[in-house]
Amino acid sequence: MIHTICYFSTAHPSLQQEELESLFIYSKENNQKKEVSGILVHADGNFMQVLEGDKKTINELYQKIAKDTRHSNIIKVPIVSYEHRIFEDYDYGFTIIDDRLNIEKLNKYLNWLSHYPSNEINRFVKLLQQFIKNT
Numbered sequence: 001m002i003h004t005i006c007y008f009s010t011a012h013p014s015l016q017q018e019e020l021e022s023l024f025i026y027s028k029e030n031n032q033k034k035e036v037s038g039i040l041v042h043a044d045g046n047f048m049q050v051l052e053g054d055k056k057t058i059n060e061l062y063q064k065i066a067k068d069t070r071h072s073n074i075i076k077v078p079i080v081s082y083e084h085r086i087f088e089d090y091d092y093g094f095t096i097i098d099d100r101l102n103i104e105k106l107n108k109y110l111n112w113l114s115h116y117p118s119n120e121i122n123r124f125v126k127l128l129q130q131f132i133k134n135t
Ligand SMILES: Cc1cc2nc3c(=O)[nH]c(=O)nc-3n(C[C@H](O)[C@H](O)[C@H](O)COP(=O)(O)O)c2cc1C
Pocket: 023, 026, 027, 028, 030, 031, 040, 047, 049, 061, 064, 065, 066, 068, 070, 071
């Protein structure tokens, strides 16, 4: 069973573009090593992240992320874990999404995913669509 965590948060207002870029590079590399797939969306001063992988790995990573002072107001979304990763095939594993083009690409992928025959996944996809609709 794949473990999935999703949360929304507010980026620290003084975070500079270079700091964001190094956070993105670090996260992508680290997640690749730990076989963590998912997405990290940064838009309008907010983050939305989905992490998928082994339960222990995901929980430990989330503990670290939750303590990170580069963001606050973290709202964890209660979701069930699915049998499959839903972002494994999306842009090769773990993807950073922080511009319009990538948001549109994600939107297309979510539209495609919304036909997935699972109510839980459909509900989850709607929630993600809602977040990016407001960006
Ligand atoms: C919004 C946000 C998302 C993050 N996402 C990840 C992530 O996906 N993977 C990761 O390794 N670190 C991520 N981090 C960084 C972690 O909080 C932490 O700094 C990092 O894992 C370094 O921990 P370590 O030095 O103990 O390895 C994120 C931080 C923030 C603020």
